[in-house]
Amino acid sequence: MGAGASKNTDGEFNESDEDGQLYVSLKMENRKLTGELVPHVFGSLPLVGSWDSSRALSMERESVSMWELSFVVPPNHETLDFKFLLKPKHSNAPCIVEEGPNRLLIRGALQEDTRLALFRLENAEVLEYQVFVKVDRVSPFDLAASWRAYQENFRPSSVRGIPDVSINSEPHTGGENGSFVGDLDPEHYVVPAPSTSVNSIVYTANMTESPRSPVVGSGCSTNSIRDVDVPVDRPTTFKGMEIIVPDPSTVCQGSGLVESKSVGTFTALQKQDGQRGYFVDRGVGSPRLVKSGSTTFTTNLNLETDTKNSMPAAAGAVAAAAVADQMLGPKEDRHLAIILVGLPARGKTFTAAKLTRYLRWLGHETKHFNVGKYRRLKHGTNQSADFFRADNPEGMEARNEVAALAFEDMISWMQEGGQVGIFDATNSTRKRRNMLMKLAEGRCKIIFLETICNDVNIIERNIRLKIQQSPDYAEEQDFEAGMQDFKNRLANYEKVYEPVEEGSYIKMIDMVSGHGGQIQVNNISGYLPGRIVFFLVNTHLTPRPILLTRHGESQDNVRGRIGGDTAVSETGQLYAKKLANFVGKRLKSERAASIWTSTLQRTILTASPLVGFPKIQWRALDEINAGACDGMTYEEIKKNMPEEYEARKKDKLRYRYPRGESYLDVIQRLEPVIIELERQRAPVVVISHQAVLRALYAYFADRPLKEIPHIEVPLHTIIEIQMGVSGVQEKRYKLMD
Numbered sequence: 001m002g003a004g005a006s007k008n009t010d011g012e013f014n015e016s017d018e019d020g021q022l023y024v025s026l027k028m029e030n031r032k033l034t035g036e037l038v039p040h041v042f043g044s045l046p047l048v049g050s051w052d053s054s055r056a057l058s059m060e061r062e063s064v065s066m067w068e069l070s071f072v073v074p075p076n077h078e079t080l081d082f083k084f085l086l087k088p089k090h091s092n093a094p095c096i097v098e099e100g101p102n103r104l105l106i107r108g109a110l111q112e113d114t115r116l117a118l119f120r121l122e123n124a125e126v127l128e129y130q131v132f133v134k135v136d137r138v139s140p141f142d143l144a145a146s147w148r149a150y151q152e153n154f155r156p157s158s159v160r161g162i163p164d165v166s167i168n169s170e171p172h173t174g175g176e177n178g179s180f181v182g183d184l185d186p187e188h189y190v191v192p193a194p195s196t197s198v199n200s201i202v203y204t205a206n207m208t209e210s211p212r213s214p215v216v217g218s219g220c221s222t223n224s225i226r227d228v229d230v231p232v233d234r235p236t237t238f239k240g241m242e243i244i245v246p247d248p249s250t251v252c253q254g255s256g257l258v259e260s261k262s263v264g265t266f267t268a269l270q271k272q273d274g275q276r277g278y279f280v281d282r283g284v285g286s287p288r289l290v291k292s293g294s295t296t297f298t299t300n301l302n303l304e305t306d307t308k309n310s311m312p313a314a315a316g317a318v319a320a321a322a323v324a325d326q327m328l329g330p331k332e333d334r335h336l337a338i339i340l341v342g343l344p345a346r347g348k349t350f351t352a353a354k355l356t357r358y359l360r361w362l363g364h365e366t367k368h369f370n371v372g373k374y375r376r377l378k379h380g381t382n383q384s385a386d387f388f389r390a391d392n393p394e395g396m397e398a399r400n401e402v403a404a405l406a407f408e409d410m411i412s413w414m415q416e417g418g419q420v421g422i423f424d425a426t427n428s429t430r431k432r433r434n435m436l437m438k439l440a441e442g443r444c445k446i447i448f449l450e451t452i453c454n455d456v457n458i459i460e461r462n463i464r465l466k467i468q469q470s471p472d473y474a475e476e477q478d479f480e481a482g483m484q485d486f487k488n489r490l491a492n493y494e495k496v497y498e499p500v501e502e503g504s505y506i507k508m509i510d511m512v513s514g515h516g517g518q519i520q521v522n523n524i525s526g527y528l529p530g531r532i533v534f535f536l537v538n539t540h541l542t543p544r545p546i547l548l549t550r551h552g553e554s555q556d557n558v559r560g561r562i563g564g565d566t567a568v569s570e571t572g573q574l575y576a577k578k579l580a581n582f583v584g585k586r587l588k589s590e591r592a593a594s595i596w597t598s599t600l601q602r603t604i605l606t607a608s609p610l611v612g613f614p615k616i617q618w619r620a621l622d623e624i625n626a627g628a629c630d631g632m633t634y635e636e637i638k639k640n641m642p643e644e645y646e647a648r649k650k651d652k653l654r655y656r657y658p659r660g661e662s663y664l665d666v667i668q669r670l671e672p673v674i675i676e677l678e679r680q681r682a683p684v685v686v687i688s689h690q691a692v693l694r695a696l697y698a699y700f701a702d703r704p705l706k707e708i709p710h711i712e713v714p715l716h717t718i719i720e721i722q723m724g725v726s727g728v729q730e731k732r733y734k735l736m737d
């Protein structure tokens with residue numbers, strides 16, 4: 001492995017070397033010994049056992065007399081205390097710790113370069129080893145290369161504890177306490193999920209917006225709709241591009257895995273705190289716009305009431321983009337309509353629901369309008385395939401009418417403060433789309449989102465799902481008759497289907513499997529459309545579980561202190577073992593599964609008994625940064641910082657700890673984690689913290705932002721999210737009382 005930089009003459013690394021991580025190589029040599037005593041290293045980091053000699057790292061034999069151990073120091077633990085110790089190879093005799101003070105490594109520099117390690121044996125004999133310590137700063141690319149080498153050779157990297165990616169493949173012996181009794185099934189631990197949980201979210205039309213306008217037996221003038229035939233506004237410049245989504249199996253593995261992003265949006269805003277500028281960032285995560293030249297803007301930060309013209313409940317990039325749109329963009333650009341296009345059973349409703357959930361979670365006011373729901377309310381649920389014939393004028397008029405009703409509802413909602421409307425219907429002819437463009441003129445920006453699927457097996461599966469789930473077939477007793485009717489309906493649409501070639505559009509072509517497929521993008525620009533494309537590129541339908549759990553109880557949890565970076569308590573250790581056992585059983589046939597932790601030791605320690613899976617540390621999974629309150633109890637905050645305590649109580653979502661984070665900040669930095677969870681096709685176990693898991697869970701459970709800080713995420717409980725072809729399901733396992 002190459003070094004990204006090395007020490008300067010003072011033994012310290014230059015500031016410019018900050019990006020890399022410390023790569024420590026330790027060697028011990030004794031020419032007289034036979035190897036009955038195995039040298040180990042233990043020290044202050046979890047990586048080297050947190051001063052627990054039973055978890056000391058064993059050195060490996062490099063030659064007859066030389067022992068070696070290399071590891072990479074996590075970036076937030078650049079002070080490392082350690083010592084060498086000797087463990088008898090074949091007996092249970094106590095280990096022998098080296099004499100003298102701890103060895104201290106600060107930012108890559110050894111404080112006292114003691115070249116000898118002395119060990120006093122029981123018979124007072126002293127063993128002497130030569131010690132060699134080498135420290136390099138390694139670039140993240142080298143770490144990634146090491147991981148790739150591991151992937152290619154399928155053998156453990158010689159470097160221990162690569163902080164972002166590691167694997168421990170030794171079989172887990174399991175402790176008495178941690179083992180399941182006999183062959184106990186994970187199902188034994190299932191507990192009912194709280195009533196507010198996901199349980200099961202099926203992405204169907206009934207989750208969508210209910211009509212605001214009186215739909216039944218009324219509606220707007222059908223003439224005005226029937227007669228609309230607007231010429232297509234071709235963009236003067238054609239900004240076409242095509243993104244071919246490669247099959248990940250052909251892409252260099254690991255490059256995505258080692259990425260450990262932390263989107264620290266809060267720092268930039270903090271810098272502006274107190275300065276004369278646009279943003280006042282005090283206490284809440286969303287910026288309050290106070291000044292722009294001679295104009296004064298105020299934005300409403302109340303989530304519950306009057307959302308009219310309010311900024312989205314968001315921090316960082318989302319808020320910045322919204323401010324820019326509000327100040328600079330044309331009026332209609334403040335509202336975006338994503339108009340789905342596609343034949344029936346092509347995943348339009350599914351995609352619309354997923355996108356709605358994602359955008360809401362990021363803080364964009366988003367609603368999903370499903371024209372089918374309007375149609376059923378106005379015309380009933382049992383229309384036959386004939387209703388959908390293009391040469392049936394009554395059917396066409398009725399369908400255009402409900403489409404216009406739903407569109408008008410969407411526009412009215414936007415005018416009351418809504419930002420993104422997702423308009424879900426086939427919209428499969430140019431004429432229908434022209435009608436919608438006319439209705440949108442001067443009121444909102446439009447992007448067409450077309451879902452195309454050429455895989456007959458997937459289409460067949462989708463049709464079956466439709467007959468099972470769609471209210472259109474709820475009363476159909478004969479499944480095969482339902483299938484036939486739906487196929488006839490499809491054929492009616494196919495006859496007149498015109499793929500989108502006009503305006504701004506995104507086409508998803510055969511994207512279901514998550515490998516291969518295409519996304520075509522035309523005339524797309526701006527922050528939000530860009531995020532939408534990125535999200536869609538990364539989503540797929542491969543079923544897989546995501547297991548979310550907090551770390552085992554930490555020492556700070558026992559003391560009631562927030563934040564910090566303490567180790568796990570004894571109870572926490574027991575949970576770690578139980579978790580390892582559980583995951584081993586639950587994912588026993590899933591060798592591609594991976595374990596994600598934060599960079600804090602309580603999650604790393606919780607993951608440590610889990611063997612045989614790659615482990616990835618994400619800074620983005622670190623607990624909410626409690627800033628000036630880190631390490632305090634809630635009582636202490638109440639007593640010593642009563643204003644902070646009250647401000648948080650009032651608005652826990654937006655409250656930002658002094659020099660720390662708000663829940664909205666946490667959501668922002670978790671976005672790459674969500675994208676990666678969507679992209680992964682194998683199971684993932686996420687071991688993280690209360691606030692972070694609240695935010696992640698809210699995404700899957702589609703819970704409103706304002707609820708996030710109050711979601712229950714108990715210790716020692718696993719929340720299993722099953723991503724599937726019809727939506728998301730939840731199951732909870734409680735491993736300890």
Ligand SMILES: Nc1ncnc2c1ncn2[C@@H]1O[C@H](COP(=O)(O)OP(=O)(O)O)[C@@H](O)[C@H]1O
Pocket residue numbers: 204342343344345346347348349350351451452453458462465466508511512541725726
């Ligand atoms: N991009 C896609 N292409 C094909 N099938 C999809 C896609 N996305 C989701 N699906 C699958 O299609 C099924 C039916 O989707 P649905 O959204 O009800 O179809 P539509 O709204 O197009 O009639 C979903 O349950 C899902 O399994």
Ligand SMILES: O=P(O)(O)OC[C@H]1O[C@@](CO)(OP(=O)(O)O)[C@@H](O)[C@@H]1O
Pocket residue numbers: 550551554557561562563564623624626688689690691709
């Ligand atoms: O937002 P609140 O409800 O304070 O919960 C977050 C708090 O949960 C704690 C425990 O009190 O998380 P965790 O132990 O899961 O890392 C604190 O560290 C953190 O500040």
